[in-house]
Amino acid sequence: MYSEKVMDHFMNPRNVGEIIDASGIGTVGNAKCGDIMKVFLKIENNTIKDAKFKTFGCGAAVATSSIATELVIGKSIQEALGITNKAVMEALDGLPPAKVHCSCLAEEALHSALWDYSEKNNILIEGLEKPKTDIGHGHAE
Numbered sequence: 001m002y003s004e005k006v007m008d009h010f011m012n013p014r015n016v017g018e019i020i021d022a023s024g025i026g027t028v029g030n031a032k033c034g035d036i037m038k039v040f041l042k043i044e045n046n047t048i049k050d051a052k053f054k055t056f057g058c059g060a061a062v063a064t065s066s067i068a069t070e071l072v073i074g075k076s077i078q079e080a081l082g083i084t085n086k087a088v089m090e091a092l093d094g095l096p097p098a099k100v101h102c103s104c105l106a107e108e109a110l111h112s113a114l115w116d117y118s119e120k121n122n123i124l125i126e127g128l129e130k131p132k133t134d135i136g137h138g139h140a141e
């Protein structure tokens with residue numbers, strides 16, 4: 001049912017944790033399943049230098065947030081915006097249909113962290129909208 005990559009990122013998630021001096025922090029939650037994802041980004045000179053996550057959720061949510069942090073490190077902000085849930089799923093060699101929403105949460109968590117960064121720095125990131133699943137800060141622990 002799950003690809004080897006999904007299982008690998010679920011069993012050995014990359015970039016778990018927090019960034020103390022994060023440039024942007026995004027927390028999103030799926031109201032239906034109750035899963036919560038929190039993403040921390042360190043951004044310097046328009047480049048994502050580091051990314052970490054904490055996910056309270058299903059295995060696919062853990063795997064998608066893990067791969068999303070891997071995909072986003074080293075990217076520019078505009079490139080990071082291009083990391084859609086489809087890109088996340090492709091990088092994991094697919095997800096079962098019932099788990100597609102978990103990859104959406106990963107995309108939204110990235111957007112939420114970028115939104116936080118844009119608000120804190122008073123900059124406009126073209127093409128970025130605040131995700132509807134954004135639940136603000138301090139709910140992921």
Ligand code: FES
Nearest residue numbers: 033035058061102
């Ligand atoms: Fe909720 Fe996967 S079941 S994110």
